[in-house]
Every structure is written in structure tokens, then in C-alpha cells.
Amino acid sequence: MGTELSALSRKFLALIAMLMISMLSLRAEAGHLEEIAERGTIRIGTTGDYRPMSYLNPETGEYEGIDAELSKLIAASLKVRIEYVPTTWPTLAADTMSGKFDIALCGISRNYDRARTMAMSDGYGIGMLGKTILCRKADAKKFKSLADINKPGVRVMINPGGTNEKFARANLTKATLIVNEDNAGIPSQISKGAADIMITETVEAISYIKMDKNLAAPLIKEPFTKHSCGILMAKGDQDLLNYINFVLAELRDDGTLPALEHKYLEP
Secondary structure: OHHHHHHHHHHHHHHHHHHHHHHHHHHHHHOHHHHHHHHOEEEEEEOOEEOOOEEEOOOOOOEEOHHHHHHHHHHHHHOOEEEEEEOOOOOHHHHHHOOOOOEEOOOOEOOHHHHHHOEEOOOEEEEEEOEEEEEEHHHHHHOOOHHHHOOOOOEEEEOOOOHHHHHHHHHOOOOEEEEOOOHHHHHHHHHHOOOOEEEEEHHHHHHHHHHOOOEEOOOOOOOOOOEEEOOEEOOOOHHHHHHHHHHHHHHHHOOHHHHHHHHHHOO
């Protein structure tokens, strides 16, 4: 009799333990929005080096661009403040998956690799973004195609860790690739002659040719790729992903998002 009771006790305790683990797991999965509300801030990861998406202006100390504005709108919808968390392109995926921040906004291209390993929101800037080049205006006629760039002696400067580097390493095997960790500083390096080409996005190229009369983007109307941007977060929180997609849908429906896309992403 005692043995039977002992066995029943062990089964009962095991059942209680399983229930507690399940409850804790559900709380962890479902509590992110509640955690943000309790904290009073939403932690937003950003590289701060990508005009006109998310750029940290060194003179004002403020973030500028379409993603900076979207960040403010998302925070306002949650009635919380923004806590910016610096990240880099090489560490963006690891920082996202480790929970260093709640969401990331900094001109993040939607692609299969990111969607497979993390969670990405619905797209914005659809059809407005794609890979192109930035070069000196004096050299613009030299570069009419990807083949003109993929040659020995052509120096291509890229920032590490993102899709610019991935594109360059896949398509420019004959050119000389120069890695520069300061993405925002690469255009000035091109202008000074430290390299011939910057692989960049159409919207970023537009920003820099407006700022520097020595720069040109001769292939901007025929980008090598086309994609949209999305808001990045760790997998496992469907409620947060649903909410972010809801905010984007509302902003598109009321005209706010199209107006921001026109302001920041169109030539």
C-alpha cells in the first residue's frame, strides 16, 4: 500500500511540475507586450548609419529617417517611450535573437535568411529599394552594368555584415573589395577617391548624391535587385509580430505610411 501511495505521489508531483513549466512557458511567450507596457519603454535596435532610414545625426544626437518616424509612431501607439539600443550589421542577427532589444528598425531588407531564423513584419517601401552603386560623377560613364564593375582594378567599398556585403561577395568576384565598418562614412571615401564604387541601396544613393555634387548613381533606375524593408524581431512572440503588422496596416490605411514613403524613399 505504501509503495502504491509513493508511486502516486511521484506521478502527482511530476504532473504539477509539468503544469508549472507549461504556465511559465506560456507567460514568457505571451507576456512581451505586457512587459513593454510595464517597463514603459520599447527597446529599438538600430545601426544609426543608414540614410534615409535610421541615421544618428552627430550634431543633434537625434535619430532621423523613415524608421525613426515609424519608431515614434509605434511607441506612441503603445503609450511608451523609445529606448534606442545600438547594434551593428555584423551583430544584428545575434542581438535580435538574444533579446537585446524588442524590435529592430534600420532599413532592414526582408529576405529568406532573416525570415527563416527570425521574425519579420510585413514590408514597407515595397518596390522602392534595391541594390545599386555610388561612384564619382567623373567616373559615371565607366559603369553601365554589373560587368563593368566586376573587373580587376575596380575598388568596391562595402560595410560588413549586411546584404551589401553579401551581394558584393556573390557578384563581384573579380573586383577588389574593401571593407569599411563606417557605413555612413563610405560615400565620402568614394568622393575622395579611396575607392571607386560603393554598393548601396537606391534610397541611400539618392540621399548622398543630393549631399555631395561629386557623387553619382548612374544605375539607380535599373537596380540589380528589388526588395522591401521590414521590422525585425526574435521568433516566438506572435502577439508582438501581430501588433507590429497591425500598426503598419493602420498607418498604410490612414495615409501616414504612404506619406512617409514619399518623403523619404522617393527621388
